[in-house]
Amino acid sequence: MNQTLAPYLHIELNEFGQPVGQRLESWQCAIKPPQQTLSGKYVQLIPLNVAQHAEALWALVNQEPDASCWTYLPYGSFASQIVLSDWLNSMLDQDLLLYGIFTGDKIQGWCALMRADCKAGSIEIGHVYYSAGLRRTLAATEAMFLLMQQVFTLGYRRCEWKCNSLNAPSKRAALRLGFQHEGLFRQATIVKGRNRNTDWFSILDHEWAEQEQAMQHWLSSANFDDSGQQKLSLQQCRRSL
Numbered sequence: 001m002n003q004t005l006a007p008y009l010h011i012e013l014n015e016f017g018q019p020v021g022q023r024l025e026s027w028q029c030a031i032k033p034p035q036q037t038l039s040g041k042y043v044q045l046i047p048l049n050v051a052q053h054a055e056a057l058w059a060l061v062n063q064e065p066d067a068s069c070w071t072y073l074p075y076g077s078f079a080s081q082i083v084l085s086d087w088l089n090s091m092l093d094q095d096l097l098l099y100g101i102f103t104g105d106k107i108q109g110w111c112a113l114m115r116a117d118c119k120a121g122s123i124e125i126g127h128v129y130y131s132a133g134l135r136r137t138l139a140a141t142e143a144m145f146l147l148m149q150q151v152f153t154l155g156y157r158r159c160e161w162k163c164n165s166l167n168a169p170s171k172r173a174a175l176r177l178g179f180q181h182e183g184l185f186r187q188a189t190i191v192k193g194r195n196r197n198t199d200w201f202s203i204l205d206h207e208w209a210e211q212e213q214a215m216q217h218w219l220s221s222a223n224f225d226d227s228g229q230q231k232l233s234l235q236q237c238r239r240s241l
Helices: 050-061 081-092 138-153 168-176 205-219 234-240
Strands: 011-013 019-021 044-047 096-103 106-117 122-130 158-164 180-191 194-204
Touching (some): 044 138, 096 138, 106 138, 138 158, 138 205, 168 180, 168 194, 194 205, 205 234
Parallel strands (some): 122 158
Antiparallel strands (some): 011 019, 044 096, 096 106, 106 122, 158 194, 180 194
């Protein structure tokens, strides 16, 4: 058996000789993400407050050169600050935790922990919007690292990443961050009047220690030269372990 599959494909037989999943003797449940700031070296994730953050976010999204960043998201672009504020309020009314991504005192985007199933220990990272100034930066990677670290600190067994199957950058990002591709859900939903097939990815709790170590190594100052160029890619950091 593939050793990466073994921990969650453990098979037992019940009293009828039927195969059943591994009994989780010590499992209780995960904790719902609290409304608290997550701080790293390069970035802070602060729970969004519409009254405090809408104006800065409106200024931010207006810096986009075109609407291509919204193609695969179920919202955007936004016609006015009122429309953006209404969308933010609608998000905050849902059962998710929407964070503003800050570098210093400047907001650079947003992301969320969503679909928290504490009983099953499953949660999803979603609603990721990076401004042009945040994309392909240390802060961008650290933002996802902080979310993943929070997920497993809170006791979740499974962290999910889902995206439009045509969204190649999102699929590359998931694999780069250590998520494993699980499959394609055909005709999963309809977004902006178009069919959406959805790719599913996940990281499991027993995989996190190695992924965390690789990401910490990549994010360390020792991994970057004086010009800010990485010495090892995240994939190379992972392979070195």
